[in-house]
Amino acid sequence: MPRVYNFSAGPAMLPEYVLKDAAAEMLDYKGTGMSVMEMSHRSPAFTEIITSAERNLRQLMQIPDNYKVLFLQGGGSTQFAAIPMNLSLPKNGKADYIVTGSWSEKAYKEAARFIDAKVVASSKATNFDHIPDVSDLPIREDADYVYICENETIHGTTFPELPNTKGKVLVSDQSSMFLSKPVDVSKYGVIFGGVQKNIGPAGMAIVIIREDLLPEDKIDGVPTMLNYRVHADKDSLYNTPPCYTIYICGKVFRYLQAQGGLEAMAIRNAEKAKILYDAIDSSNLFKTAVTNVADRSLMNVPFVTGNPDLDKKFVEEAALAGLWNLKGHRSVGGLRASIYNAVPREGVIALVEFMKKFEKENA
């Protein structure tokens, strides 16, 4: 079967070049006589893999030297607990959350189990269809950080501008926008995300944290494996890391460098998103709840026909046309196209053409 266009929200499409390379090296990585899956995480070959992965990620994102990069297990969901445990529990035990969709809400609820977490802005009343005004929020004087999910995968919104944190540390979940465009890392205290959307196979989160925010030592009540200091001091080798995942992510980093880096990805991603949003905006059948153009995610585009039966038909017929995983998240229904870095422009054009054909046939 030829490769299909895969619009899954994650795990998601990876560059074919990377997959071919990984397949070719499966039984013998660069003359070692073994697969990367079989390699001791303390071997010279794997040391080169993990250090070059970090080096290339640092180069891509222009990560300043006073930030640590951690490769951790447990996905984004584990960080929902680790963030308050590391950044707030040893300090004031307070943090302010901006809730703009399912993922920031989930992070808030988990944090509230450990610290005094407060919602300082929310778009829940209108089903998370926009990003609230975040220019002058009632940030608490003693909040240890302000939390955002910068791109909401399910609701399809993204922050057009970062919130005014009034001097507090900004923590951002970038899972579904990681490496989709340049970001100024120095504006954040912590950037984190699961890699299974825009980077590599599921099973790892990357945490980029300003060194002064690392806890000093063990923290009462916090599992050692959730302590950022432990992993930072051991360069993500406190225990056996998810080696093969790091290896594939490293290949994606190099691939992105060769493609022109994040500036080039930002241009391509904006073009791809424009093609899709233009098709939705000019359609009489398809619509998106995110009417404020500035708030629209360039990665995850949810839309509906307004008729659940027709949505279902769309998903099925699209799959027959080689366009896969266009079903909206089970919590909201409808349709969704995730158009991460690895989804080619041709895939978006094919989707838009299919949408036009479908609209005509179902007018």
Next chain:
Amino acid sequence: MPRVYNFSAGPAMLPEYVLKDAAAEMLDYKGTGMSVMEMSHRSPAFTEIITSAERNLRQLMQIPDNYKVLFLQGGGSTQFAAIPMNLSLPKNGKADYIVTGSWSEKAYKEAARFIDAKVVASSKATNFDHIPDVSDLPIREDADYVYICENETIHGTTFPELPNTKGKVLVSDQSSMFLSKPVDVSKYGVIFGGVQKNIGPAGMAIVIIREDLLPEDKIDGVPTMLNYRVHADKDSLYNTPPCYTIYICGKVFRYLQAQGGLEAMAIRNAEKAKILYDAIDSSNLFKTAVTNVADRSLMNVPFVTGNPDLDKKFVEEAALAGLWNLKGHRSVGGLRASIYNAVPREGVIALVEFMKKFEKENA
């Protein structure tokens, strides 16, 4: 380069058959037009992968129906906290540990951060060179469980018989002996282990837990991602699981079934270990600290020449002969051969021949 014999303690050798299969399916898994790495974890194709992996593991280990199988991130190390948090924190807050090496000691120390953990037997005084008598230990009346690391990867010991827990729940870390022989699951409350030694690529732990031991609900102070109930209720799909790792482990399960199951592996592993221990016992150069034959691990065989320079020379020359990763763990030095399921008998014979040659040359 031809494939080498890899004696790494983990990540470790995998069956060549499995790697070839994975390479062949990398760009198109069974006509889906995508890699397993790119697949939504809620897609029909991945649902079949995870359910058949669990089914085949249950068949291999003859896991009774009243046990849940969890595929979790964070490796064995995360379970060192999760075990006391799930099994003891909501109950009496007490557990008894048998300390027979680095890994059970590490587990004990982590548990002691959350509950009243007590060492009821230890072989530390003699550098963990044997398994203590565990037939009549001072198990506390209100201990929530008794903990063992059934095979100590670094010190090369294994329990010849399970401890008399006096009716308490037995928890066993089987990381480095997972699937190496049949075990009677019904004798345990929990069996867990990282998969990166005897099963698949690093980045996952498998937890086999008797249903009545699952916590009833959320537990105060315990991260949601460390709660076994949460993962059990969602069949390991509470969040995105390490999909590709599950896929490779599933292939290994099927491979082991085709090889005759765990009974066949036990016979082969005993033969392989005998070849190596016989060589050590009959050598004038090499010796092992584990003199009690019944306590010897069939998976991890640490040995020394008694001369660190000679140990180093051995590791280097062995590698040149295609025998890799024979260095002992950095905490104890010396030599170690891990001879997991995927290390062929021919590899052990090649190692023994090399040992004889080395002994002759360095007499």
